[in-house]
Amino acid sequence: MTQVNITLDLEQLKDELMETNLGAVTKSAVIVVLNQMMEKERDEYLKASAYERSEDRVDMRNGYYERDYTMSLGKMTLKVPRTRQGEFSPSIFEKYERAEQSLVLAMLEMVINGVSTRKITKAVEQLCGESVSSSYVSTLTKRLDPIVQEWADRPLNVMRFPYLYVDAMYIKVREYQKVVSKAVYVAVAVNEKNRRQIIGFQVSHVESEEGWTRFFEHLQKRGFTSPRLIISDAHTGLKKAIQSTFVGSSWQRCTVHFKRNLIAKVPKKGAQEFTAVMKDLFLQSCPDRARRMKNELVASYEEQPRFEEALTVLDEGFEDAIQFMSEPNSYHPQLRTTNNVERLNVEIRRRERIINIFPNTQSAFRLIGAVLKDYDEKLEHLQRPFLRKSSDEK
Secondary structure, eight states: OOOOOOOOOHHHHHHHHHHOOOOGGGHHHHHHHHHHHHHHHHHHHHTSOTTOOOTTOOOOEEEEEEEEEEETTEEEEEEEEEESSSOOOOTHHHHHHHHHHHHHHHHHHHHHTTOOHHHHHHHHHHHHSOOOOHHHHHHHHTTHHHHHHHHHTOOOTTSOOSEEEEEEEEEEEEETTEEEEEEEEEEEEEOTTSOEEEEEEEEESSOSHHHHHHHHHHHHHTTOOOOSEEEEOOOHHHHHHHHHHSTTOEEEEOHHHHHHHHHHHSOSSSOHHHHHHHHHHTTOSOHHHHHHHHHHHHHHHTTOGGGHHHHHHHHHHHHHHTGGGGSOGGGHHHHSOOHHHHHHHHHHHHHHHHHOEESSHHHHHHHHHHHHHHHHHHHHHHOOOSSOOOGGGO
16 A cells, blocks of 8 residues: 655645635545644654654653634534643644634624624624624623723822812613613823823712712722812712812812803893803903902892892802812813713713613623723823913913
8 A cells, every 4th residue: 555645834734724715625625634734743742653662752642632623614623632741732723712812802892892792793703604692792701800800900009190080970780680770980080190091980879978988988999199189060979978088189060060050040031141251250260360250240140039049059169160270270171170071971871872781780890891991091092191281381
């Protein structure tokens, strides 16, 4: 019987096989070739052929195991040779594993971008010719958990944060076979280099003083210290939590929210001048100037009963709404509102809207955390300060 010796350029053959669309009729031939490639690699690893006695031998053969291998012509089952000590691994799977890892990362990116599980399974089937179950995608997304948790718990004592923005949004979560509303706390800070960072988030049962306090204490345990100024809306529980947790910090009430509250109390007719002056109050650069304008406004309308409620609201909230005026003038547009953190909430909402109802709290933490982590990395790559001093302030 004639013996045929086949000399293979393994690297070239692997590359060609991975890049070529082969017909189904060649599938069995490819299996034979790949099995022979792996057998040859095992011989080279052992430094001895089958039944060969050699002083250079490093291990012994230990049979085979089956492993699926997916190529452009479909899935095939290969006989993978193994050794007794288990340290041999055929190189043919290295490229496959890199491709598989790229696919996994692509799927996780789709999850972060809010693509539904159904659409992900369909996309994978079109790309690979292999269907994956929704449960597989759900299991895969759990790989994000330790990544998100590590980011959410990272230390904050490596840098000072003079300014802190906090806000909350609501999501729907399925819990004990019911759909409930839960609060998501988000904190964005400006560091000593005047750049924004997302420093924390938390999914809580409800927006309350207790919930905000727990959130702030979590930031403090990670090394966050009292900032110079905290910007937020005027939620009662949030205000109390700020006062008790961040002693020595000033609180800036978002002027956008405050003006909305004021306008709601202003009479519908004959109040154009009042509204114009009221809006102009919060465009002043000097707190003393703003106070004089406010006193003049009150004096002009205090005798008119229909403005009484609006003037009361203005008087009670005015000082909290002008705290930003004690900071550099060029910072004022960014420090007087929570607009930047609310834009971040829009990014979360855009992904969350596709899901609509989270199956559990952990899945909400996973997706929202992944979105925030991705957004935070983009902020870091911008390398652009959020707050900039003008030339005359330097």
